[in-house]
Amino acid sequence: MEPKSMEQGTQRETHILCFCFPAQGHINPILQFSKRLASKGLKVTLVSTSSSTVSSKFIQTQATSINIEIISDDEPDEGQSRTANLDFFEAYKTFVSQSLSEFIKKQLSSEYPPKFIIYDSIIPWILDIARGFGMDGAPFFTQPWAVNSIYYHFLQGKFKIPLEEPIVSLPSMPPLKLNDLPSFFDAADAYPTSLNMLVNQFSNVEKLNWLFCNTFDELEDEIVKWMASKYPVKNIGPSIPSTYIDKRLENDKNYGLSLFKPTTDSCLKWLDSKEIGSVVYVSFGSFSAIEKEQLEEVAWGLKMSNCYFLWAVRESESGKLPRNFSEETSEMGLVVSWCPQLEVLAHKSVGCFVTIAGGTRRSRH
Incomplete structure (x- = not known):
């Protein structure tokens, strides 16, 4: 994405929300995507949840071009929790659905109401929330299509676990053995929730008008062409600080976020x-x-x-x-x-x- 100047009168009229899942490997790419969008003159609000460490003290000077908002993904400790018997992802969906809905409703009455939401692909139900308020949205895939397509084909029933054949043959991909697949398939019994979450990234793919991905055409040309022949794929990667690629964003040297103190x-x-x-x-x-x-x-x-x-x-x-x-x-x-x-x-x-x-x-x- 190339930064592009816009007329002052329209610079902040289009408001985009970017919602990230609270894990550093998911936060940093969408944070960079947010910076790129802001460089186009858009008003961008990066939304995350209270269990993550996305806050003003972690988003440093490189992120000043975007707004940061933290919403709740938990409930006050008032005796027995209503989500005590739910796993993390179920509880996360329960409370984020409520707090994000409240946040969007409030934003819609602001001077520049949001028109669109970009959300982490592993939480596809965000789209339903957005459309409930008349907004549209699109998922952002943090992994490349070579990995994403494997989850897609699994959801489509192209192969099963345990494997019925020693080799998995998928369009525009080399022959794959079990060791070549994401490790969640090899340890499906140990990580059933995680595998289900990753596979369900494509649960609403037929409803989507855009699929953004942290990759670029030259990296995986064949699989990108295959996915683009089926769905409206838009590659915007690599989603890393500008210093390491095109130097189009001034002083964009790091993500601006680290969960740990680097040495x-x-x-x-x-x-x-x-x-x-x-x-x-x-x-x-x-x-x-x-x-x-x-x-x-x-x-x-x-x-x-x-x-x-x-x-x-x-x-x-x-x-x-x-x-x-x-x-x-x-x-x-x-x-x-x-x-x-x-x-x-x-x-x-x-x-x-x-x-x-x-x-x-x-x-x-």
Whole structure:
């Protein structure tokens, strides 16, 4: 998306709401999308919920072009909770449906009532709320179409779990084995709610006038063409700060949001001392819980590789590392609780990125 100046008289007339699911991997891409929309001269309000850490102290100067609003996704603690027997996603839907409806109703009486809502694709019921107020909306998919299409085809009944055949054949995709599918399929019994949530991203796809996605045509040309032949796909990625792509947004150097305090200086100074392409960067995300045995296997693999490595291990997970691992590998590796991922990935000394995407894969021994 290219920033485009608009006449002063119409600059703030069109009001767009952007609603994000309260997880950092979902918040940051839609936050960047919001900045791009605001650069077009639109009035943009990013809406999130009270259980997330999206607040004014986390949205820094890079997000001043947009408004931030926090709505409730919980109930006051008044004795026995009405959602005590519901899982997180059921409770989330119950309270967000109510609080978002109240928020939209209030906004519709403002000077610039919202006309459209962009929402995280994993919460498709937002569309029904918006249309109930005469607004339209569109989902924003944070993952690329190569992943999204697998959930779509599963919902359409193109394959089942457990697999009836060893190979899954899907349009515009290479042959896929079980290990090639998102790990939720391999651990469907362990993550039934998460798998259902991801598959249901496409539950109302026939009602949609737009499908926004955090990808770009050149990255996955064949699958994008196939999806676009079926649905109104609009790719707007990569949804990362402008500094790392087109430099069209001034001072847009970072997302403006981090759930953890990054150890920026120590990471970058350490990387500066290493040769080009010599470092393995390892990070398993903000929320994934890796089994102790699995984390130990990764640790021993890094130690025996004789490669330089930078490993981000959250403090809550650090107790799973082998005893004295950081000290014993200090000449080759650096273990930190968090680091500035964009700057690390852009650093010339990083030659390999080991990460996880959407869940953990159970080990098979």
